[in-house]
Amino acid sequence: MRILITGGSGFIGQALCPVLLSEGHELLVVSRHPARSAKRLPSGIQFKTSVAACADFEPEAIVNLAGEPIANRRWSQAQKTKLIESRTTTTASLVDLVAQATTKPKVFVSGSAVGFYGACGSEPVTEDSAAGEGFAHELCAQWEAAAERARPYVERLCVIRIGLVLDQPGGMLDRMVPPFRLGLGGRFGSGRQCMPWIHRTDMVRIIAWLINHPTANGAFNASAPSPVDNATFSKALARHLNRPAVFPVPEFVLKTAFGEMSELMLEGACMVPQRLLDGGFEFSYPTLDQALAEIVSR
Numbered sequence: 001m002r003i004l005i006t007g008g009s010g011f012i013g014q015a016l017c018p019v020l021l022s023e024g025h026e027l028l029v030v031s032r033h034p035a036r037s038a039k040r041l042p043s044g045i046q047f048k049t050s051v052a053a054c055a056d057f058e059p060e061a062i063v064n065l066a067g068e069p070i071a072n073r074r075w076s077q078a079q080k081t082k083l084i085e086s087r088t089t090t091t092a093s094l095v096d097l098v099a100q101a102t103t104k105p106k107v108f109v110s111g112s113a114v115g116f117y118g119a120c121g122s123e124p125v126t127e128d129s130a131a132g133e134g135f136a137h138e139l140c141a142q143w144e145a146a147a148e149r150a151r152p153y154v155e156r157l158c159v160i161r162i163g164l165v166l167d168q169p170g171g172m173l174d175r176m177v178p179p180f181r182l183g184l185g186g187r188f189g190s191g192r193q194c195m196p197w198i199h200r201t202d203m204v205r206i207i208a209w210l211i212n213h214p215t216a217n218g219a220f221n222a223s224a225p226s227p228v229d230n231a232t233f234s235k236a237l238a239r240h241l242n243r244p245a246v247f248p249v250p251e252f253v254l255k256t257a258f259g260e261m262s263e264l265m266l267e268g269a270c271m272v273p274q275r276l277l278d279g280g281f282e283f284s285y286p287t288l289d290q291a292l293a294e295i296v297s298r
C-alpha cells in the first residue's frame with residue numbers, strides 16, 4: 001500500500017516506519033526537516049515538507065501523528081495554541097488532500113490521546129465512556145474533530161486514543177528513568193491517578209492492525225489491557241531498575257514546577273482497549289512487568 005505518514009520522524013514513527021516497510025508498503029513521510037528525519041528512519045522512504053506537496057502520491061492509507069510535543073514546555077496560552085494548531089492544521093491539510101484525491105484512501109488513522117477522557121478516577125474507561133474536561137481533553141477533542149472531517153472522503157477513519165508509550169531511548173521513560181536510577185524516584189502526588197501505558201511495539205502493531213483490518217472503524221483506545229495507577233507504575237519501574245521508589249513528589253511541587261501541565265502527571269483515566277480486545281487484537285506486552293522487563297533488559 002502507499003502510506004502517507006505525518007509525524008513519521010517522531011518517537012512512534014521511528015518504530016512504525018521500519019515495520020510498515022518490512023510489510024512491503026511504500027512510505028511517504030511529511031516532515032518539516034526531511035534531512036534530519038531521513039537520518040532517523042530507514043532508507044527507501046520519500047519525504048515531503050508539506051501535506052499539500054503529496055497530491056501525486058495518491059495515498060491508500062494515512063497515519064496522522066504530527067504535533068508539537070505535549071510536555072516540552074509550560075502550557076502558556078501561546079503554547080496551548082501551538083499544541084492545538086500544530087495538530088488541527090496538519091489534519092485539515094490531510095482532509096483537503098483526501099477531498100481532492102481521485103481514489104478514496106482505504107483508511108485514515110489519526111492520533112489522539114488518553115487525555116480525551118480527562119480525569120476519571122479509578123473506574124475503567126472504554127471508548128463508550130463520556131469525554132472529560134481540561135486542556136488535554138480540549139486538545140484531543142479538537143484534533144479528533146479535525147480528523148472527523150475526512151470521513152466522507154475515506155473508506156475507514158480510525159482515531160487512536162494513545163496511552164503513555166513506553167520504550168527507550170525516547171518518550172516518557174527517558175525523563176522518568178534517570179531519577180529512578182539515582183534512587184530518587186517515587187509516585188506523583190497521591191499516586192492513585194491511573195496511568196494507561198503501552199509498549200511501543202504494541203503501539204506500532206495496533207496502527208498496522210488498523211491499516212490491515214478491513215472492518216476497523218471509529219475510536220480505539222490504544223493502551224495495554226492492564227492500566228495501573230501511578231504508585232504501582234513507580235514501584236514497578238523502581239523494581240525493574242533494582243532501586244527503591246521512596247521519594248514521592250508532592251502535588252504542590254508538580255503544580256509549582258509545571259503549572260497547568262501538571263494535570264498530565266496528577267490526573268488520569270483508567271483507559272482500557274475494549275474495541276481492540278473485542279476485535280481480536282493480541283497484545284505482545286499485556287502487563288507492565290512484561291513491558292518493563294523487555295525495555296530495561298536491553
Ligand SMILES: NC(=O)c1ccc[n+]([C@@H]2O[C@H](COP(=O)([O-])OP(=O)(O)OC[C@H]3O[C@@H](n4cnc5c(N)ncnc54)[C@H](OP(=O)(O)O)[C@@H]3O)[C@@H](O)[C@H]2O)c1
Nearest residue numbers: 007009010011012031032065066067068086113162164165
Ligand atoms: N508518545 C506518547 O506517549 C504519546 C501519548 C499520547 C499521544 N501521543 C501523540 O501521538 C503523536 C505521536 O507521538 P510521538 O511520541 O511519536 O510524538 P513526537 O516524537 O513528539 O513526534 C511527533 C512529530 O510531529 C512533528 N512535529 C513536532 N512539532 C510540530 C509542530 N509544531 N508542527 C508540526 N509538526 C510537528 C515532528 O516531525 P518533523 O520534525 O519531522 O516535522 C515530530 O517528529 C503525537 O501527536 C503525540 O501527541 C503520544
